[in-house]
Amino acid sequence: MVVSSKNLFEKFNNSSLIVKGQRQALEPGFVPERLPHREEEAEHLAEILSPSLRNFKPSNVIIFGKPGVGKTSVVKFVENEMTKAIQSRLDAKIKIIDVNCGIVDNPYGVLLSVGDGLLESWEERLPFTGWPLEKLYNTVLEKINTFAGIAIIVLDEIDKLVRKSGDTVLYQLLRINETSNQGRVCILGISNDLRFTEYLDPRVRSRLIEETMVYNPYNATQIYDILRDRSMYAGIADSIDDSAMKTCAALAAQEHGDARRAIDLLRIAVELTEKGEEGRIVEDTIYEAKRKLERDVVVETVSTLPLHSKLVLFSISLIDEIKNGGSSTMGEFYDLYEKIADRMGVSSLTQRRVADIIGELSNLGLIDSKVQSFGRYGRTTTVTMNYGSSKIKDILSADEMLSQLKDVKPLQKSLPVS
DNA sequence: CATCCACTGGAATACCGGGTTC
DNA sequence: GAACCCGGTATTCCAGTGGATG
Structure with missing residues (x-):
């Protein structure tokens, strides 16, 4: 190996010949100083939220739009502008609390984020598990009361929250405005899914959605x-x-x-x-x-999949290989999966669970699955690989536990002729 | 139009991390 | 600090359901 006398970091140190400005501008979270083709949207949102500067509760808003159409950017942008505006007005009591429901998607977590967002000092942080929900809610309520201002709660990916945990948290948050005599909350939801409101209780829906904005691609x-x-x-x-x-x-x-x-x-x-x-x-x-x-x-x-998902995917790719790109049915790959799990010494999951895993893999776009009925011969899900099975196997083999399976071949007899 | 296999939704269970109480 | 409470998550268990073919 050639060891240069230069410092190891030298070649990384001298800044790029290409990037002469802010590198963050190419990162996903970057909020630019201006938003091309979203100026009107930003202004509209600012208008909706502006009452808070006069200590009135703004309308609750939901912003809809496909991924990457600038929803989060607009909100972040308006948040920044608002923070600037607050600094020059000492009378405005506003807190903006960001909750990413893609990560925090359970009632406890959302209430916790709201509570922590209202903190004045680091010490009074709330425990991230353990308390009864009711107690947590009452604590949050109390904090909002002592804060006695307007809390703007931004729920990014609110559709995920509703789909996973229902609308009870939203109901609780909205209820604060009736119970609290001091503080007020305003909810700003961001959703990828136009139809998530169907899952909402009508009472929650009407109170949550006072204003809507739809961003087009x-x-x-x-x-x-x-x-x-x-x-x-x-x-x-x-x-x-x-x-x-x-x-x-x-x-x-x-x-x-x-x-x-x-x-x-x-x-x-x-x-x-x-x-x-x-x-x-x-x-x-x-x-x-x-x-x-x-x-x-x-x-x-693929590499961040949980073990059993990997095993299922592995079975599917093996069958795909044998059938040369053909599809496999639940019965086929479940049998194989059981054998593989057995050989590895882990207890296999039930078919019910595997059916869900198939759904997850399909959502990730790794496989295609569809239920197919064979009349007298029953109904089953058939799956096909979306990427080459050898490629998938290579990635899977990188997992220590799975590398030993490299040479596993399913028994031909276990595969019925389709 | 019966039949067959397993899909699918929901209830039940097990386990986990962490607080609370005595 | 043992025993218990709490909510979350993963999984299993159970039973009702679907739908094309023979």
Whole structure:
């Protein structure tokens, strides 16, 4: 091995030749100073929330829109602006509490986040489990009362919360305004799913949804503008071909106008270029970035799967291999899965549970599954692989526990001829 | 239109981390 | 600090259901 006399970090240290500005501008969480094609939405939201500056409770709002259409960005942007506005008015008592329901999706967690968001000092943090829900709720209520201002609770991915835990937390939060004589809460929900309100109790629905906003997907031109903006912030504008930027925008526009994906692509293209020699982002770099992104997503999702999901996926890929891309039925891969689990010395899950795992894998896009009826011969789910089974097996083999299965072959006789 | 297999929704159970009480 | 309470999560258990084919 050649050991250079230079410091090990030298080659990473000298800043990129491509990124001459803020690198964060290419990261998912970045909130720019202006939001191309979302100015009106930001203004509208600010208008809805503005009563809080005069100590009135604003209407509750729900923002709908597909992923990557700027919902969260607009909200974060307005939050920042509002924080600035509060600083110049000492009389306004406002707290903004962010809850990401994609992560915190149970009643206890949501109430806890609200309670912690109202804290004045670090010491009074609430226990993250253990208390009866009622006690937690009363504590939160008390805190809101002593705060005696307006708490704007931002529930990102509110649809996930409702789907998983129902609407009781929302009911409780809304009830604060009737019980509390001092503080007020305003709920700002962000949802990917237009229909989640169907799961709500009518009383909750009418009180929660006082205002709605629907953000439409961006088209290619709009994404192009966003990308140009971001490349300015990042200082990469001179290093990227216009055609590459257009391609990037076009690819993302095809996927429901998802600006986040466009920015992801751009970021990866930048990273690829930094490692390569050309020093310029061209159209091909974007396509290469796209392939890398897709590959990474599959590797990431497969390798972070829980053990039993991996085993199920493994069985499916084995059968897929034997049948040369054919589909397999519940009976087939469940038998195989049981054998594999047995060989590994772990107790197998029931078929019921495996049926759910199939649903999860299918949601992740790793497999396709559909229920098929064979008349007299009953009903079953058949699944097909979405990615090459050898590729999936490779990723799975990276798992220590599974590497020993590399050479497992299902017995031919266990597979009925289809 | 009966029949067959397993899909599917919900109740039940087990276990976990953590607080509370005595 | 043992025994118990609490809510969350994962899984199992059970029973009702679906739907095309023969």
